Amino acid sequence: MDRFVFLTFDGLSKGAVLAAFALALVLIWRAARIVNFAQGAMAVAAAYAAYSVTSATGSYWLGFGAALVGGLLIGLVVERAVMRFVDHTSPLAEVIVALGLVLVLQAVLGMVYGNEFLPAGTPFSRTALTAGGVPLLSRYDLFVFGAVLLVVVGLALLFTRTPVGLRMRASAFAPEVSRLLGVNVGGMLTLGWALASAVGALAAMLVIPTELGLHPHAMDLVFVSAFTAAVVGGLDSPPGAVVGGLAVGLILSYVSGYLGSDVTPMAVLVLLLAVLLVRPGGLFSSTVARQV
Amino acid sequence: MTADTTTAAAPRAGATADVILRVSGLTAGYGAAPVLSDIDLTVRAGTIAAVLGANGAGKTTLLRTLSGLVRPSAGEIVFGGQPLRDVPVEQLVRRGMAHVPEGRGVVAELTVDENLRLGGLWRRDRADAAQALAEVYELFPPLAQRRRHAGHQLSGGERQMLALGRALVARPRLLLLDEPSLGLAPRVIAQIMGLLRELRDRTGLTVLLVEQNVRSALSVADEAVVMSLGRVVTATSADRLRDDEELRHAYLGF
8 A cells, every 4th residue: 555655646746747748749739730759859958958057057946947948949949940941731741850850959969968878966855755654755756746836827827817828829729810810920839839848848857857867868758658648638738738647657657666667668658559549539639629 | 009099080071082992903813823813992991892793703812912811913002001012911900901801710719708809919008908899899799798608609690790899809990801791690691781881980990891692792882893703893882783783784693
């Protein structure tokens, strides 16, 4: 029973990060109808920026800020300089370009920083706090929960309560009508990419210290898990991404706890396959028929 | 913005002499073959001009070219005394032109309130935007009752009201209206036409009304332009087209 409780908390903590990363995927999907396969590599690039800043200044928090700002800028540049010029009539073109971006980013990061794992520190202790002798959560886990919660609530408020959020949603749903109403649709798309990339960078900052460390490929497996979470959630639904992320985190935690961590990567793929077979639209797919 | 409001509120008699829209030699299309060839058109401020014609005559493309969604290959569009060439689509609403596209363009996923607010987001003055929104709710009481409903939950008539109301939130000087009667019951069509007449008389709004429903359009229009195969074949007063059977036969087939 103790083991189950521990695995549950551990799974939720992993799941929170997956939720954030899945949310980033959903943001871009909603804005541009692209599954951003380059998101892992973009997030790692932001995490390397944080590494440089932290190494130079000795401050974790300056590095953390650099990762968020770096994430925004990377998203902005990727949309303005690359994605804007991709032929949007064929989905395959966007996927290939995104995969190309992954190769370029990982190669460049490898050249600049080397292909070895670099240590990534945490601002809080990762030693689990115990309740009645049962190890539950570490201070770092609480920090992860808090950060992800802040992002989820912040994005929800941005999209539903602010004029910019209304512009972004309208641009995604009806670009031509939005232009006629004076909305800068291209700008909203860039903003969507920048925001998503910053959220992805945050997820990378949170998860990398809990894994092997910083490496150009550090987010590869996280990407697969988060993509699964986003698909489970329906790809179109931010709440779906959050629930999907937590669910995938739990499943992975139970699988690695009871069956062994070797099976984990396999479990993610099996889960993705199962969801695609049973409910290809995702568990949270909206059934609203568009009739304009 | 103040200047725009004053113009829109100017009494009709004073404005009738002003030409608000002048189109000359306009040629446009989507591929090699032009959909519009050499269109000449003049619309006076404070009037309703109906653009009539069969399917494929180029009526919708005319509106899309006027609002910049389609770039013309030749010709000139002068709106409010200023040429519109190279003005981005997003800027036109600030200049006082509103385009309600065919199929109405209500954003189905957004609520009635969000759709309407979208029409006023370009304004810097928040209080002014709120005022314009309140005016539209007053004009369309059914929309006020359904503020929180999503666009896809509305009936056809309510959607048309929403699309029209959203355009009016911008307090335009010129309203481009593409087939507002499409798929609506006669009673609802009459309501909408009556509203256009009222807006013209009360606020001096200019309307360029594209319609397949000739009778409804002629019931409110001051001027009529008949298009066929991408050309203007006749431009006359709506009264004349309504009363002159021969003319109607020749151009509209009834």
